[in-house]
Amino acid sequence: MARNKFDVDEELETSFSFQHLKRLLSYMRPYRKEIIVTVSLMFLANIASLMGPYLIKIAMDDKIPNKDIKGLSILAVIFLFTLVVTGVCMKLRIRSMSRIGQNVLKQMRLDLFTNLQRLPFSYYDNRPHGKILVRVVNYINSLSDLLSNGLINLITDSLSLFMAIGFMIAIDVKLTLISIVLIPVLLAWVLILKKAQRKAYQILSSKQSNMNAYIHESINGIKVTQSFAREEENLRIFREVCDNYRTSWLRAVRIQFLLWPSVEIISTLTVSLIYIAGIYYLASEVSIGILVAFVGYVWRFWNPILNIGNFYNSIITAMAYLERIFEAMDEKPLVTDLLGASEMETIKGDVEFRNITFAYEEDKPILKNINFKVKAGETIALVGPTGAGKTTIVNLLSRFYNIENGQVLIDGTNISNVKLQSLRKQMGVMLQDSFIFSGTIMDNIRYGKLDATDEEVINAAKIVRADDFISQLKEGYNTEVNERGTRLSVGQRQLISFARALLADPKILILDEATSSIDTKTEMLLQEGLDNLLKGRTSFIIAHRLSTIKNSSQIMFIDNGTILEHGTHDELIKLKGSYYKLYNSQFDIFNAV
Structure with missing residues (x-):
């Protein structure tokens, strides 16, 4: 049995390179100043956050043993202030990056849609429309978290990581070396996961595209489906498509989630090593305050690594979608100026x-x-x-x-x-399949000339005899019609298209089987209108x-x-x-x- 287009995974014509990521970042170039301000705020927030463990060290090693209530109160106020600064900066960062991220997504979607409008008919003939739609909506939406949080978090987490190391070295060099001893293990594990994760998300994007294509096709063909009582067969196919998507999603997520527990386990092992070293080997050199403060910095050291790992996951996930987004965006029109x-x-x-x-x-x-x-x-x-x-x-x-x-x-x-x-x-072109957009009949006729008055629209409809049936409708020209004009007969849709073409007043008019679906009675009424439509134009x-x-x-x-x-x-x-x-x-x- 031949396979349908919706059931065939798409083959990528170009492999992913970091040029794709560079190209994505180019969309953020107009927002450089706002990003710099946001990074500065996060730098301030990191400094405030990293002051916490050091304040605890002072409290435990100095203020509490000496029963310095005043000094302890001052430390508490400073600690509270650092929390407020961190919270305010985080709020401003979320607001700013969310706006920037959504603006970038909007521009990418506009660029993709603009190119889709310039592509030849053959591009749409060779692809299920659902697979095109999924690029414009789902794939671009999947980049939202990466743009709103991931990229800025990468910068701030990298800063936080190095600042944490600086504080750790300042407190105790030996404990710092113990803290980073397991990093090579994490890096090795990341390299193992990289290839499997990217492949899994490529497969997932294909299955998502297949499912979207089948849904789109099924909705468009619902009349044929019900006419031939094919609901059960379509349900069987859809269940199979859904199962393929579910299986691919579970496998991709399973691989993705292997990184997070790995970081958690390694960071916990690191903290354990620090406690062991602090208690049994460095007891004479390390105070309780230093040990507690150092463990606090260790968590602040591993949290950025965990966030960077999550960012890495987001990049791997986005790779599969970016490949297909830019593939469609780079598709060249056959005919250009x-x-x-x-x-x-x-x-x-x-x-x-x-x-x-x-x-x-x-x-x-x-x-x-x-x-x-x-x-x-x-x-x-x-x-x-x-x-x-x-x-x-x-x-x-x-x-x-x-x-x-x-x-x-x-x-x-x-x-x-x-x-x-x-x-x-x-030029005006009218095809056998007259396309009617969702909206009113008035809007559909005015599509040929957006600045036309209501009188001009009605006059055009009268000339081609469309007014005869429009005036009998309950709402007349304000009657709402569905996408593709499903509430209208084929002949009525073609009459509306005739009125639209007349209103546009093209110098050259092409009618490709435009009267094939009009019955004999309507044809007789239309002939005079056709003569007026053709008059004075080639x-x-x-x-x-x-x-x-x-x-x-x-x-x-x-x-x-x-x-x-x-x-x-x-x-x-x-x-x-x-x-x-x-x-x-x-x-x-x-x-x-």
């Missing part, structure tokens, strides 16, 4: 295809030496069998693909030499329903990547060629029905 590209002048509508040969795959040409000219305001119909190259022609006109052989000219200008945005803003219509294109200025019959016939409807009927046969076959079917 050429160096020195100019703005497209206001389009009049003359179109020329000059010696166009095009292939999606090498040595498999879809179009073969296509040549034709269209005058501004003409309506050109493209007909022919499926796979003949009709959609490819309009895709090249919209410059969705780079043109390697030949030229497409608009008003005598090679469209390869103009900026994409300036070209596409003056239009390309791809249609299998030939009744909608009889009045076209020119009809081209495309087959096997070439233009076999072209002319008006009457001319092609008189020719009695391929178009004539196709038209008669539809006419016979219509009569039979």
Whole structure:
């Protein structure tokens, strides 16, 4: 049984390097001043915190034996002050780094989304949309703790570690050496865990991506699922996907949590060694106050190591997500503005295809030496069998693909030499599957021209006959529609798309099977609106329903990547060629029905 795309783990095209981490840090560059202030506050907090054990040493070795109540009270006030300073600094650090971290996540998400909007259709055709969505939402969210706490904690914990060592050396060098004797054991254990942990989180991110993809696919296909009573089979598949995710998560977390108890065990062993050495070997050199203070510093020495270990865990976890985030962010668009590209002048509508040969795959040409000219305001119909190259022609006109052989000219200008945005803003494309966004019908029509007034929206709807059904709805133009317009019929969605296109007033209009789902009655009502929609603009219509294109200025019959016939409807009927046969076959079917 063939495997579905959601069930196939993604292969990384690039391995992780610390360049990824460096790139992540570059997002924090605009907040350098705030980070420096935060680090300074944490430096102050560390000094205040590290004063505690030393104050205890003074109290136990000096103030308490001498019954110095005044001195002990002063130490207590100083100790309380250090606690207040530490607490205030921590509060300011959390507030500042949380804001910085969320700003960084926002910018990363914007950069990723911006690039996704520029990628070719093939990128989305080859990947389940859930696997793309998980990068924008889940993977970037997973970096939140690393950015808000991990990076700043690494700096402050490193400072705290060295400051603790400084205090320890100042108190007793021998006890300091005993405190660090087990560090090599910890480092060896970290190196052992490193590779296993990274691999485990790579697998986990793949399983999370698979689960997200299947959920997304299942929601989109819920009507088909229920129509074919496939709920039990889908539940079985989802249970399997969930089990794979759960197993991967448990394994990844099991490896991750091996570090924390290791640090705890080693730090406890270190404290035990200090007590043993202090009591049995250094009793004559070490006072009770020194021993208690030193143990306090030992905990302050190992706590940063534990935090650094947790940071290391966060980095290893983030590696798997960063790889996929930056992989999507670095995906290159197939079509971009050429160096020195100019703005497209206001389009009049003359179109020329000059010696166009095009292939999606090498040595498999879809179009073969296509040549034709269209005058501004003409309506050109493209007909022919499926796979003949009709959609490819309009895709090249919209410059969705780079043109390697030949030229497409608009008003005598090679469209390869103009900026994409300036070209596409003056063009309108309507597809067979008319996309309706969640919101009101008014908002959906206004999508074609965001500054349009309500009157302009309603007028556009009236021209294409969409007003006929909209006005019958309870809320009229303020009727809320779901994503993809599930509350509307296919024909109603296409009428809204027609109104949207008319409102945008494109100079060149492309209709790719845009009337295929409109019933005969609606088609008759729409024909007058279509004439108004096409009036004064160059239009390309791809249609299998030939009744909608009889009045076209020119009809081209495309087959096997070439233009076999072209002319008006009457001319092609008189020719009695391929178009004539196709038209008669539809006419016979219509009569039979």
